[in-house]
Amino acid sequence: MTVAFPFDNSYARLPDRFFTRQAPVPVSAPKLIAINTPLAERLGLSLPNDDADLAEIFAGNTLPDGATPLAQVYAGHQFGGWSPQLGDGRAVMLGEVVAPDGARFDIQLKGAGQTPYSRMGDGRAWLGPVLREYIVSEAMAALGIPTTRALAAVETGDIVLREGRMPGAIVTRVAASHIRVGTFQFFAARQDTEALQALLDHTIARHYPGAEGPSGLLNAVIGAQAKLIAAWMGVGFIHGVMNTDNMTLSGETIDYGPCAFMDAYHPEMVFSSIDHGGRYAYANQPQIGAWNLAQLATALLPLMPDRDAAIEEFTEAVNGFAGRFDAEWHGVLRAKLGLASEEDGDAALAFDLLNRMAQGGADFTQTFRLLSSPTPDRAAEAFAAPAPFAPWLEEWRARLTKDGLPEARRVAMMQAANPALIPRNHRVEEAIQAALGGDYAPFHRLNSALQDPFTDRADIADLQLAPRQDERVTQTFCGT
Template sequence: MNTRVVPAVDLGHQYADDLPELALPWQAAEVPEPRPLVLNDALASDLGLDPDWLRTADGVGLLTGTRVPEGATPVAQAYAGHQFGGYSPRLGDGRALLLGELGDGEGRLRDLHLKGSGRTPFSRGGDGYAAVGPMLREYVISEAMHALGIPTTRSLAVVATGREVHREVVLPGAVLARVASSHLRVGTFQYARATDDLDLLRRLADHAIARHHPEAADAEQPHLALFEAVVAAQASLVAQWMLVGFVHGVMNTDNMTISGETIDYGPCAFIDAFDPATVFSSIDTGGRYAYGNQPVVAEWNLARFAEALLPLLADEQDDAVALAVASLEKFRDLYSDAWKAGMHAKLGLPEGLADAVTSALVADLVTLMRDNHVDHTSFFRGLGDAARGDAAPARGLVLDLAAYDAWAERWLALSPDAAAMDRVNPAYVPRNHLVEEALAAGTDGDLAPLNQLLDVLSQPYDVRPGQERFAEPAPESFGTGYQTFCGT
């Protein structure tokens, strides 16, 4: 490894210092022919990194983990997890490294983390590498989620490695550099709990409180307050996913953050035709992580988090379980309240409506959308036009016109605010056919479609002339049965 000092960056190592049992010092694999494909200049600047410098040999070395600053301690993180319901006691960063922490423009600590940086002791049978397409997917989707205002890890850069990656076919390799509030997961706590090291579990919980939920430190029971803060954060997050039609695709417990940020954009996608049973992931053959199941799965994952925390909640297990159950029971109301508030905003409804009126209106709309398989994004955006008096965009997406007209008459009688609707109903999301088009071109070396897509998605609520194709549903030639893949 080239150990040349990189003086422009000061990487902290708080995680490695606080939790050495969960941090395995490691180095990224050498990169034969590194070449930056896409770099997030605005994010780099917010982290105090010079975008021009990041394009130099030293900067690219940082982005691939092959030239790290003096004093940095890159580590592979240990965690466990339930994958599709089955428990794996030792997962960990099999193709990833935490390079360290940086401060952002608001003084918050942020992880700088690599994906596709080579094998680690957690790799099991994997090669530790990543291909260009999946890393560009994470870049596109995570930055789109950020622009939509949904808590998420961010993408700093994708660097082509010049290495061949063998999957079903040979693909060009890449490394993703991403940024997060942290990479603490439910699976991190499951791993610590399985060690039966109560001191480690307590230090991990205290680290999470200090890093993400400092208000919990002043609570009468800080670790119970931590659990309740994560329950609230995840209820809000999943409600936001549902409101924009996002399907994570692999909601394992090692993919649920303590911070409440969306993480690990593998087989993710946005729904086109509204259907709660929608599944995109090629490996989710049973539909466990279908669009409509996401709130239920989130609650299930949080139950696993509660199990890991039990020794910190009370001396007696029965007491700890009672506390955890009472706190977990808040999830459904928190999620329901967040989703209802979101739907209230998406429909531009005035304040002060009776709950029964809003609930009936929303329930009937969901049935209408499901039965008619309307395009989720286009329909809600079209309702803004309907609120202005132009029914055609939304009405034209519905087969059962009588049902739509009856529902719309009730809704319009409430005087919806079209301008407010436009602020919460995106005109542009990462539509699957456009993402695939950009990834295919990017894999072949043409980054123009990717850059254009990123530009449009950076302002998802602002309609721009000349960008109509980015707001249109997939053409019939795109076909049905669209699948996404993890990339490992």
């Protein structure tokens, strides 16, 4: 079997200290779980029709012609603590493809075996995190939020040891790039200005061709991250592990380990089992975004001719993140509330609703979706204790009259901003548990439904429901 992808591997042309060249470690009995045909077409890939052949490719047993497999090196702050060397400990990038429209994408196998950066890990992934990343990343794409994508998932036929003996699996991740804040930190910490400059030039050419120098890149990334985090919060998403090695320069969401979508709203909500202090809680995400951007600014300082002037300039730029985020976040909230114009009290109106939702134990997604209906008073049904909702509803209706939008237009605007369906934690867990028993039907059904998240459908009404008390998932795990 000969397979060729439209590879043009620009990262592999950087100096060797950016990565280790390494092929995926073969697996014993690959079996295809899923192939994302629309994404393959988007990338311009010509794939075999046989599932066994697809499994061999996306397990790493068969390399497409033109692949230059490698594991990237980077550093990072993890929960605020500095790690001078991290890197792809269980991932191998096959290369970059140039899609028919000229866009460039990395193709990476996650769970492809040990690399020099595995830090005593086995380099493998088990089935649960692979299915979770596939479901959630594709759901994020359908929600219109910048994200890495899932091209394929395969069983490996091998056992990995985690809490017990677990079936191994590999997910194929597609990204605009895998360049992280931690990639810049790695070379800055080593005072390798030559590598920093090469990385800067590569990143600007790849993602922000209009940016000029370190200042231009920093400002572009600040804008991309402000927009991304506001989008996360608009759907109740909690990343769970916003380390600097998990912040991309492209502005895409990456690493779906301990992430989760909220059911009942609370600003301090945490799901990640390793976030003991709530550092990455829902409402903390903008502040952590700014903190991570400050680390990027620090890493870029060696490339500036006047360090003192650069510190002043970069400090002002990073401090400006708050205003840029607020503008994005307030825009998201206005859309969610159906406000076509902008008035001074709009943010206060939105935050008042969120406070009342926290007081009343309201489901985040259902509150906004029901508010988007022709009978918005039904949003009270999403509250465990609905008393706080009625006074706010009257204020909101009064505000709507100032816009004067026809009701049908208001409903359409809100329903385009407020999904009917998200990958609820208990449904993701249900799909994983069924797959562990050999039944992939719940996985395929959930993944298919999530491709149309803004439409109410009777046949998937059960997937829209908030969890019963006995179904609630209160912790998520990184899966390494």
